[in-house]
Amino acid sequence: MTRAAAVDTAALTGLPVSDYREICRRLGRDPNPVEARMYGVMWSEHCGYKHSRATLRRLPTSSPRVLTGPGENAGVVSIGRGWALAFKMESHNHPSAVDPYNGAATGVGGIIRDILAMGARPVALLNSLRFGPLDDPRARRLCSGVVAGIAGYGNAVGVPTVGGELLTAACYRDNPLVNVACLGLVRVDRVARSAAEGSGSAVLYAGARTGRDGIGGAAFASTELDEGRAQADRASVQMGDPFTGKLLIEATLEALATGAVTAIQDMGAAGLTCALSEMAARGRVGMAIDLDRVPLREAGMRPEEILLSESQERMLLVVRAEEVERAAAAYRRWGLAAEVIGQVTADPRLRVTAGGRTIVDLPPETLADAPIYDPPSAVPAGLEARWRLDPAAVPAPDPLEALLLLLRHPDVASKRGIYEQYDHMVGVRTVTPPGADAAVLRLITAPPLGLALTSDGNGRWCASDPRRGSALSVIEAAANLACAGAEPLAVTDCLNFGSPERPEVFWTFRETIEGIAEACEALGVPVIGGNVSFYNEAEGGEGHGRAVFPTPVVAMVGLLDDVTRAGRMGFAREGDPIVLLGAPGGTLGASLYQHAFQDEVRGRPSDPELELSARAIACVREAVRSGLVSSVHDASDGGIAVALAESCVAGGMGASVTLPDGPVAEVWFGEGPARFVASLPPERLDALSELACRNGVPVHVLGHAGGPALHLAQAGSAGAADPIELPLAQLTEAWEGLEV
Numbered sequence: 100m101t102r103a104a105a106v107d108t109a110a111l112t113g114l115p116v117s118d119y120r121e122i123c124r125r126l127g128r129d130p131n132p133v134e135a136r137m138y139g140v141m142w143s144e145h146c147g148y149k150h151s152r153a154t155l156r157r158l159p160t161s162s163p164r165v166l167t168g169p170g171e172n173a174g175v176v177s178i179g180r181g182w183a184l185a186f187k188m189e190s191h192n193h194p195s196a197v198d199p200y201n202g203a204a205t206g207v208g209g210i211i212r213d214i215l216a217m218g219a220r221p222v223a224l225l226n227s228l229r230f231g232p233l234d235d236p237r238a239r240r241l242c243s244g245v246v247a248g249i250a251g252y253g254n255a256v257g258v259p260t261v262g263g264e265l266l267t268a269a270c271y272r273d274n275p276l277v278n279v280a281c282l283g284l285v286r287v288d289r290v291a292r293s294a295a296e297g298s299g300s301a302v303l304y305a306g307a308r309t310g311r312d313g314i315g316g317a318a319f320a321s322t323e324l325d326e327g328r329a330q331a332d333r334a335s336v337q338m339g340d341p342f343t344g345k346l347l348i349e350a351t352l353e354a355l356a357t358g359a360v361t362a363i364q365d366m367g368a369a370g371l372t373c374a375l376s377e378m379a380a381r382g383r384v385g386m387a388i389d390l391d392r393v394p395l396r397e398a399g400m401r402p403e404e405i406l407l408s409e410s411q412e413r414m415l416l417v418v419r420a421e422e423v424e425r426a427a428a429a430y431r432r433w434g435l436a437a438e439v440i441g442q443v444t445a446d447p448r449l450r451v452t453a454g455g456r457t458i459v460d461l462p463p464e465t466l467a468d469a470p471i472y473d474p475p476s477a478v479p480a481g482l483e484a485r486w487r488l489d490p491a492a493v494p495a496p497d498p499l500e501a502l503l504l505l506l507r508h509p510d511v512a513s514k515r516g517i518y519e520q521y522d523h524m525v526g527v528r529t530v531t532p533p534g535a536d537a538a539v540l541r542l543i544t545a546p547p548l549g550l551a552l553t554s555d556g557n558g559r560w561c562a563s564d565p566r567r568g569s570a571l572s573v574i575e576a577a578a579n580l581a582c583a584g585a586e587p588l589a590v591t592d593c594l595n596f597g598s599p600e601r602p603e604v605f606w607t608f609r610e611t612i613e614g615i616a617e618a619c620e621a622l623g624v625p626v627i628g629g630n631v632s633f634y635n636e637a638e639g640g641e642g643h644g645r646a647v648f649p650t651p652v653v654a655m656v657g658l659l660d661d662v663t664r665a666g667r668m669g670f671a672r673e674g675d676p677i678v679l680l681g682a683p684g685g686t687l688g689a690s691l692y693q694h695a696f697q698d699e700v701r702g703r704p705s706d707p708e709l710e711l712s713a714r715a716i717a718c719v720r721e722a723v724r725s726g727l728v729s730s731v732h733d734a735s736d737g738g739i740a741v742a743l744a745e746s747c748v749a750g751g752m753g754a755s756v757t758l759p760d761g762p763v764a765e766v767w768f769g770e771g772p773a774r775f776v777a778s779l780p781p782e783r784l785d786a787l788s789e790l791a792c793r794n795g796v797p798v799h800v801l802g803h804a805g806g807p808a809l810h811l812a813q814a815g816s817a818g819a820a821d822p823i824e825l826p827l828a829q830l831t832e833a834w835e836g837l838e839v
Contacts, residue, residue, distance in 0.1 A: 108132055112139035118470060125465045133451075133458045136403045137466060140369040141376060144633050147469025150599035151631040154609050157616050158626040164588060165625050166290060172216040172364060173283070174627025175290050176589045178658055180543065183287045184550070185219035188280035188591040188654045190632035195277040199244025203277050204252035205313075205339040208411050210281040211258060212365035215348055216414070218291030218355050219283025222526060223540055224253055226263035226279050227554045227593065227652040231272025233509055233837075238267070241275050249279070250520040255341035256348070260521035261529055262538035264554055267509045268694075270647045273637035278593035278630075280554060280654040284542070291355060293364040294381035298445040300361060301423040302375075302386055305354070305430045305437045306347050306413040308396035312338045313370070313409025343412040346433040351414055354429040359422035366413040372406045372466070374415040379449055379463035386463070388441035390453040402453040417443060476609055477602035485563065488702030490687050490764050495696045498740070498767055498811070499823040503833045505737040505768065506744055510691055512837035530662055535749075536582040536733060537657075539665045549662025551585035553655055556593075557736075558648030560704040563689035565607040569614035569651045570707040574716070574772045576655040577622050578733040581716045582775070584666045584723035585657030590619060592629035592653050597636045597646025607649040614707075615651060621709035622716070624655070648700075664724060669750025671729035673805035675778040679739065680791060681715050683759040683799055685769025691736045692768035705771040711795065712773035718794040719775050727787045731777040738768040740811065742776045743801075747809050748831050756802035760815025767813075767820065778804050 109119040112135045122138050123129055130138060140146060148155070160168040166183055167175040173187035191206030207224060214221045226249055231238030242265075253260045258281070285291075295302075354360055362382065364374045371393070379386045390405050400408075418426045423439060430437035444450075449466070451459035495501050505511055518533035530549060531539035537553040555576040560568030577587050594611065597604045619626055635647045659665060670677070687693045688702025722728045730750065734742035739758065747754055758766050779787055784800070791798045809830055812822035 108135045111135040114139055114142055118142055121470055126461060133403045133406070134461060136407060137372045137459065140372060140407055141466045142469040146369050146373060148631060149469050149472045150474050150605065150633060151608065152471050153473065154612050157612050159616060159619050160625050160627065162623070162625045165627060166287065167217070168625070169628050172213045172293055174589060174591060175217055176627060177287055178588070181287050183285050183290060184656060185214045185217040185283040185285055186589055186591050186656055187213045187628050188278055188593045188652070189213065189630045190593050190595060191277045191279065192274065192595065192632055192635055195245050195275055196241070196273065199241045200248040200251065201338055203245040203248030205411055206277055206279045207249055207252040208339040208341065208344050209367050210279045211256065211344065212367065212414065214281045214283035215351050216291060216293065216363050216365050217283065217285060218289050219285035220352060221258045221281050221283045221348065222528060223282040223552060224258055224260040224279060225552055225554045225654055226260065227556060228263065228265045229271040229276035229558070229647070229650060230267050231269055232267050235272055238272050245275065245277055246517050246520055252339055252341045254522040256344045257525055259523045259525045259529055261523050261540065262533050262552055262554065265509065265514055265517060268558060268648060270645065273645065274635045274647055276595050276635065276647065276650055278652045280591060282552060282656060289355065291363050293362055293378050295362045295378040295384050295386065295417045295443050296382045297361055297417065297419065298384065298443055299420050300443040301418045301420050301439045302388065302441040302443065303416040303418050303423060303426060303437060304393055304440045305416060306435050307340065307343050307410060308394040308436055309405055309408050309413070310396045310410045311400065311404055311408060314404055314407050339411045346435055347412050347414065350430045350433040350435055354416065354426040357422065357425045357429065359418050359426045360416050361419065362417035364415050366415055368409065370407055370409045375449060376463040376466035378415065378417065380467035383447055385444040385446045385448040385450070386441055387444050388451045390451060392438055392440045394436035394438055402458050474599055474605045475602045476606035478606055479603040485701055486688070486703040488688050488693065490762060493687060493693055493696050493764065495692065495764060498763060498820045499825065501692065501768065502740050502744060504695065505691060505741050506830065506833040507836050508691065508695060509837055510736050511741055513835045514837065515835060516837060531583065531665055535668045536579040537585065539583050539659065539662060541662050547662045549659035549665065551580045551583040551657045551659060553579040554652055555579065556650055556652035558650040559689045559694050559700050561607070561611060561651060562648040562700050564703050565610040565649050566614035567704050567707060569611040570618040570709065571704055571772055572651060572653050573615055573618035573622070574707055574712045575735055576653045577624070577716050578773050580655060580657035581719040582666050582668065582723070582731045582733055583659065584664055584720055585659045586720060587622060587624045587655055587657045589627045590624055590653055590655050591627060592651060594629065594631045595635050595647060595650040595652065596633050599633045604646065611649060611651050618707060618709060621713050664726065666723040667730050668732045668746060669730055670746050670752050670754060670778050670804035671750060673752060675729055675804045676781055676784055677754055677756060677776065677778050677801045677804055678787065679774065679799040679801055680719060680777060680796055681774030682771055682797060684761050684765050685738050685771035687764055687769050690768065690770045692738070692764065707772050714794040715773040715796045718791055718796045722777070722787055722790060727783050727790065728777045728779045731775050734774040734776055735770065738770055739774065739776065740767040744809055744830050745834065746776055747827060748834050750804070752804055753806040753808045753827050754802060754804045755806060755810040758801065758811065758813045759799055763813065763820045
């Protein structure tokens with residue numbers, strides 16, 4: 100290859116010069132143009148995890164229940180009785196910014212196929228969404244499109260969307276976050292793997308035909324958003340077909356049931372290139388592939404287009420040669436393409452031909468194993484100064500007006516207008532639908548085994564203190580499961596950040612990983628997989644873009660031995676005592692109250708107090724399981740006052756409550772870890788107090804449930820707030836006032 104040709108080939112990768120030199124070193128030559136394009140996507144940040152892989156090793160990934168941890172298509176944990184769960188979360192942020200409907204829809208389809216690739220039937224979806232303020236026309240358009248895309252794909256594919264969250268802030272206006280998690284069920288002895296094996300085994304392409312949509316999608320997801328390229332970027336967004344997705348689920352499970360399949364992977368990011376190289380590299384084998392045999396839906400596609408297309412609803416399987424027709428017949432019976440496109444070879448090289456000519460010849464691990472970077476990190480300038488917050492300087496209204504404003508805030512208000520667009524009952528497993536602390540699913544009727552699922556993340560906390568904020572997000576997820584009575588089994592996460600090439604961004608990433616690790620270790624919960632999404636920035640001044648808040652999103656799944664005893668959120672009976680489990684005071688630092696009344700995030704979130712939080716969570720879980728409490732709800736965004744109001748609305752009754760002594764704003768609206776508002780029959784109060792005492796958890800009796808209004812007063816010294824009274828109808832109107 101001439102020097103000029105080598106320069107042109109290097110440009111095709113879109114990678115730094117240092118990466119291109121490393122490619123040449125590994126190959127002992129310059130890559131040809133097709134190979135260069137393949138390295139360009141596989142060594143992109145989206146596929147290669149170059150900046151994050153070393154740091155991610157800090158996360159705890161093992162427990163006695165873990166069958167498959169990070170590194171496979173999804174993590175898998177045993178739940179007993181011969182069953183296991185596959186669980187994974189992914190992002191589709193950039194595609195959703197340029198094409199919200201299709202970006203979100205294909206995010207749903209992609210995560211479903213990750214679960215399917217583990218041999219599991221997908222049974223539930225969660226989503227975690229971030230947008231700019233919803234009174235902004237662009238943010239509102241993106242929100243409407245994303246929600247429609249999630250509903251359009253999820254409803255038609257037949258997998259219920261059972262929960263999620265939506266939060267807003269100005270930093271998400273141009274770069275929304277669309278994170279989707281999926282849960283699947285599989286027998287322990289039928290968990291699938293992706294490592295190719297067996298020289299001479301057939302490589303089977305199955306599913307939809309390949310088109311030109313989504314070419315370069317992985318590379319597009321690894322750069323900052325640029326409004327000037329928005330139209331061109333739409334070509335990088337895939338087009339999903341949920342009806343084909345449903346057929347693919349049934350056909351794949353049928354093919355796996357034949358026993359003929361030895362390895363399987365979906366063709367997601369980087370398409371066929373990724374599936375071929377990763378499956379071969381994991382199995383330490385090679386593959387000989389003929390692109391002329393790939394089913395196409397468009398004529399005249401070039402070899403690199405076939406290799407890099409991210410067309411949806413496609414799977415790649417390795418099948419024993421003598422049984423290939425059995426596996427292929429399962430797909431054809433469902434009206435899907437199924438063609439042998441090559442075979443596994445003992446020689447560990449990936450060789451691809453087209454038109455009778457070899458166009459790729461390289462060791463597959465050189466594609467699948469991108470370089471690992473050690474980026475510089477630096478504490479953001481002025482961080483400690485931003486931690487200082489004078490609560491008296493927050494220009495807030497009186498407590499009554501503040502409570503109504505927070506109930507109307509998109510971060511708190513009912514998301515009924517969103518989740519009613521989702522079919523959360525398809526599959527008839529859903530026991531507790533969206534809107535509660537955690538969704539609950541029934542798995543087995545006798546005994547009545549169940550699962551609880553939740554997703555949580557708070558960019559405000561992490562923008563202020565990423566270590567504390569990420570730990571608090573893990574604690575919040577576990578607290579939500581405790582309200583359902585569930586023991587946490589596993590975490591999958593989606594870590595959303597700006598450019599890792601900026602030292603202050605990478606510092607926040609490292610601190611975030613440390614916070615997640617510390618909280619998961621305190622709770623004894625492994626991280627079994629996830630996703631890192633960098634470059635969540637739009638065009639901005641001073642040489643770099645406007646980054647989103649550092650936003651780690653934690654999805655957590657928990658086990659209920661008896662789904663019929665799942666906890667409820669709303670007050671249940673007139674006259675029941677109401678108690679606060681946990682510390683009575685919170686902090687205003689980086690709270691919703693502070694952010695709602697000031698233009699920037701200021702102050703520092705609460706110390707997670709991991710040991711105390713773990714004890715409080717265990718106490719609440721036991722209280723729910725033993726039937727001590729009639730209702731329980733964790734106090735998170737907006738503090739205790741908001742939690743009380745939500746419990747009134749959910750239960751359809753008021754309450755009369757006296758909050759503890761202390762500064763008004765901190766006591767009413769401050770935020771802190773693992774604090775719960777519970778109600779219970781009077782005769783069980785002593786038993787709950789004894790349980791809390793054994794766990795070292797503070798208990799405060801606040802008042803009682805009942806009546807047509809929420810009556811809030813505060814005990815103690817001068818300066819306590821005047822009592823307020825809000826009719827239930829007014830609370831409900833405020834909380835259900837969000838329009839989407």
